[in-house]
Amino acid sequence: MATPTTLRGHRRAHRRPAARGHLPVAAVAVPVVLGIVYGLYTAFILSSSSDNAFTTAKTVLSIVSGLVLAVLAFGFGRIQHALPREARAAGYGVLIGGAMGFLYSITGESVLLSSFIGAGFGIGALITTFYLFYTHED
Known part of the structure; x- marks a missing residue:
């Protein structure tokens, strides 16, 4: 007896599309982690400059640079598929x-x-x- 090529009653699993308005976790987590790492590396570079003191300006520059990169990465991630x-x-x-x-x-x-x-x-x-x-x- 020949074996059928398809099994009856067997259905392929269909992925349900994500609900509108909900972002995948990676769409938010990757830019946030990238911004944190970038801000910390900026702080490391600024602290290893001529004077090793942390000042308010260096801290603000580190936070702002990490935040700007995270916002740009998130924004580009939202439009890249288009x-x-x-x-x-x-x-x-x-x-x-x-x-x-x-x-x-x-x-x-x-x-x-x-x-x-x-x-x-x-x-x-x-x-x-x-x-x-x-x-x-x-």
């Missing part, structure tokens, strides 16, 4: 390049060198994310 892969890769390149250029600029280096460092990281992130999006397209 963008084509080229624009999405460029967005990640700008976000990563700007963040790394800022971190390098607070070490006391020149603005031109910080811009080149940020542009290098941005171009690297653009190429990497474009390749990732291109090869993992549905």
Whole structure:
């Protein structure tokens, strides 16, 4: 007797779409953790500068820089699926390049060198994310 190719009564499990208005945990957790780590690293760079004292200005700069990165990452994460892969890769390149250029600029280096460092990281992130999006397209 031949075996049937499909089993009767067997249904594929369907994923239910997420309810409107509810964000997945990762959509909020990843930007928050990224902002916290970025703010702490900014504080570390600022504390290892010429004077090791923590001042109010250094603390505020660390908190604001982490907050700005978290808000930008959250905002970009919300709109990235509506963008084509080229624009999405460029967005990640700008976000990563700007963040790394800022971190390098607070070490006391020149603005031109910080811009080149940020542009290098941005171009690297653009190429990497474009390749990732291109090869993992549905």
